[in-house]
Amino acid sequence: AKKTVPTNSYSLINKHGIVTIDINPIEGVGQVKVNGEIWSAKAENEEKIPKGTEIEVLKIDGVKLVVAPIKVNSVL
Numbered sequence: 001a002k003k004t005v006p007t008n009s010y011s012l013i014n015k016h017g018i019v020t021i022d023i024n025p026i027e028g029v030g031q032v033k034v035n036g037e038i039w040s041a042k043a044e045n046e047e048k049i050p051k052g053t054e055i056e057v058l059k060i061d062g063v064k065l066v067v068a069p070i071k072v073n074s075v076l
Helices: none
Strands: 016-024 029-034 037-043 054-061 064-069
Touching: 016 037, 016 064, 029 054, 029 064
Parallel strands: 037 064
Antiparallel strands: 016 029, 016 054, 029 037, 054 064
């Protein structure tokens, strides 16, 4: 049987969003807002990502989005 995913979460991969609650792997907390929706999130490499950081969704792990901060190039 084909496993169905009852959300549109996979459409969020590669989308950009913003951290709304600090992502902290030690405490297992973190939340992001992507496409106007709030998701639980964790950092790809167990780093802390502070609230307000722009992130990119890398993949989905269960009900959590796996995200990484977008590295902003300040070089013009």
